[in-house]
Amino acid sequence: xxxxxxxxxxxxxxxxxxxxxxxxxxxxxxxxxxxxxxxxxxxxxxxxxxxxxxxxxxxxxxxxxxxxxxxxxxxxxxxxxxxxxxxxxxxxxxxxxxxxxxxxxxxxxxxxxxxxxxxxxxxxxxxxxxxxxxxxxxxxxxxxxxxxxxxxxxxxxxxxxxxxxxxxxxxxxxxxxxxxxxxxxxxxxxxxxxxxxxxxxxxxxxxxxxxxxxxxxxxxxxxxxxxxxxxxxxxxxxxxxxxxxxxxxxxxxxxxxxxxxxxxxxxxxxxxxxxxxxxxxxxxxxxxxxxxxxxxxxxxxxxxxxxxxxxxxxxxxxxxxxxxxxxxxxxxxxxxxxxxxxxxxxxxxxxx
Numbered sequence: 001x002x003x004x005x006x007x008x009x010x011x012x013x014x015x016x017x018x019x020x021x022x023x024x025x026x027x028x029x030x031x032x033x034x035x036x037x038x039x040x041x042x043x044x045x046x047x048x049x050x051x052x053x054x055x056x057x058x059x060x061x062x063x064x065x066x067x068x069x070x071x072x073x074x075x076x077x078x079x080x081x082x083x084x085x086x087x088x089x090x091x092x093x094x095x096x097x098x099x100x101x102x103x104x105x106x107x108x109x110x111x112x113x114x115x116x117x118x119x120x121x122x123x124x125x126x127x128x129x130x131x132x133x134x135x136x137x138x139x140x141x142x143x144x145x146x147x148x149x150x151x152x153x154x155x156x157x158x159x160x161x162x163x164x165x166x167x168x169x170x171x172x173x174x175x176x177x178x179x180x181x182x183x184x185x186x187x188x189x190x191x192x193x194x195x196x197x198x199x200x201x202x203x204x205x206x207x208x209x210x211x212x213x214x215x216x217x218x219x220x221x222x223x224x225x226x227x228x229x230x231x232x233x234x235x236x237x238x239x240x241x242x243x244x245x246x247x248x249x250x251x252x253x254x255x256x257x258x259x260x261x262x263x264x265x266x267x268x269x270x271x272x273x274x275x276x277x278x279x280x281x282x283x284x285x286x287x288x289x290x291x292x293x294x295x296x297x298x299x300x301x302x303x304x305x306x307x308x309x310x311x312x313x314x315x316x317x318x319x320x321x322x323x324x325x326x327x328x329x330x331x332x333x334x335x336x337x338x339x340x341x342x343x344x345x346x347x348x349x350x351x352x
Contacts, residue, residue, distance in 0.1 A: 077119070078126050079134065083142070086162045092142035093135035093163065094118075096126045103196070103347065104169045107134040108160070110178025110202070110329075111273065112225055112259060112266050114141035116251070117177070121332045124340030133172075135163055137180065145265045152272045153281060157186045161194070173347050175199040177332055178303070179273050182281055188293075189285045197347055199294040201339070202304045202329050204274065205282035206311050213239075213302040225303075226266045230256035242300040242328040286315050293319040294346045296339065298327035320346070 079094035094115045105125055107118040115134040122132045136143045138159050139151045149155075160183065164172065173196045176184030181203035188195040217224050224239050233256035237244040247255075259266075272278070286293075293316055297309050309321030322342055327335045 078123050079132065084163060084166055086159055086166060089138055089159060090144065091135060091138065091159065091163050093133055094122070095131075095133050095167070096122060097129070097131035099131045099168055102129055102131040104131045104133065104164075104172035105343075105347070106160075106164060106169075106172050106174050106184075107132065108174070108176040108180030108184050109134070109137060109140070110180050111204075111270065112140060113137075113178070113180075114255070116141075117330065117333055119333075120336030121339050121343075124336065125343065128340075128344055131169075133164065133167060133169070135160060137183070139265070139269050145262050147265055147268060150272065151269045153183055153186050153278060156183045156273075157190065161187060161191070170194060171196055173197045173199070175201065175343070176203070177201040178329065179204055182273075182285075185282055185285045185289065188289050188291055192289070192291060195291055197292045197294070198289065199296070199343065199346070200312070201296045201331050202298060202301060203282055203295065203308065203312070204304065205278075205280050206286070206308050207280050207283055208305045208307045208311050210305050210307060212305045214304075223267065223270060226263055226270065227256075227259050228263055230260045233259060239302055240329045241334050242298065242326055243334065245334060282312075283315075286312060286319075289316065290318060292346075294342065295319060295321040296331055296342060297321070297323045298329055298331045298334070299323050299325045300327060301329045301331075303329040 079096040081092070081094055083090050083092045085091075092115070107115075107122065109115060109117045115136050118132075118134045122134055125132050138156055139145055139149070171194050174184040174187060176182070176199070178201070181200040182205050184195075184198060185200065185203070188198045214224065224236070227233060227236050230253070233252065234244075236259065237247075293312070295309050295312050297304065297306050299306055306323050309323055313319045313321050324331055324335050324338055324342075327338075332339045
């Protein structure tokens with residue numbers, strides 16, 4: 001075979017290969033297969049990067065939780081910081097003393113507050129031999145802030161009752177501040193057998209003839225209990241206290257950052273707790289409650305009017321009231337010793 005014939009046969013073979021490849025799409029299949037392999041490799045790389053980012057975020061969140069727990073534990077002398085799964089929630093709480101022979105006292109903080117608000121009162125009650133549980137209300141303190149959940153009084157009461165039962169307490173003295181007072185009253189109304197006594201400190205939800213500064217702000221569409229930036233925390237303290245007490249810079253920075261960070265969430269929860277018919281829920285609940293009830297008010301409160309004491313006494317047969325001087329809304333913080341003294345005189349601490 002001559003060179004020219006060989007070349008002709010090679011050209012024919014190449015033409016045949018080209019025709020076959022085009023006819024059966026082999027080249028396209030090869031390209032498609034390579035493209036899929038490249039896409040799969042790229043997707044796997046993206047997944048690996050996402051897993052790495054998620055792991056970094058998880059570790060950062062865990063570190064943040066540990067740092068937060070360390071900060072808060074320092075302000076909970078004599079109490080142990082714990083958490084427990086209750087339904088779909090993880091609820092944080094502080095506990096001190098031993099249940100059983102000692103009376104159990106449940107301390108519920110107010111709107112946008114935290115269990116740390118009870119630090120001084122809990123220490124005083126522990127010295128008197130009480131078993132004390134101070135939970136973060138769902139959506140507040142260390143608890144998750146899931147905007148898709150409900151945080152109205154009914155849901156709050158249900159979750160907190162479940163927590164207390166999980167801790168082995170079936171009957172206790174319930175003490176609530178601000179919105180926490182409304183929740184405690186709802187529990188006393190719904191399951192009075194589980195409530196030994198009821199204490200309401202600066203309770204929201206009672207109609208009185210006079211308006212407070214808070215009422216004036218709310219009528220203008222403003223909520224001074226919710227801040228937009230950490231720099232507004234001092235203004236919040238001045239609104240809540242007659243004379244703001246000292247606070248460690250670390251704890252203050254933490255509370256300020258959390259308050260500003262969750263502003264939108266807190267406004268939503270406020271509507272669930274205080275919007276519409278919820279605003280005056282205590283007017284409906286308290287006349288039906290026959291339990292011994294103590295009401296404590298701050299004489300200089302800008303949030304709840306001092307005449308609330310008289311209003312509650314007029315609607316409850318077993319209510320006793322006390323207006324505490326030199327105190328704003330945060331009575332249990334600003335006048336902790338007097339709060340403990342009032343509770344010690346009121347509660348039968350030797351029995352539940």
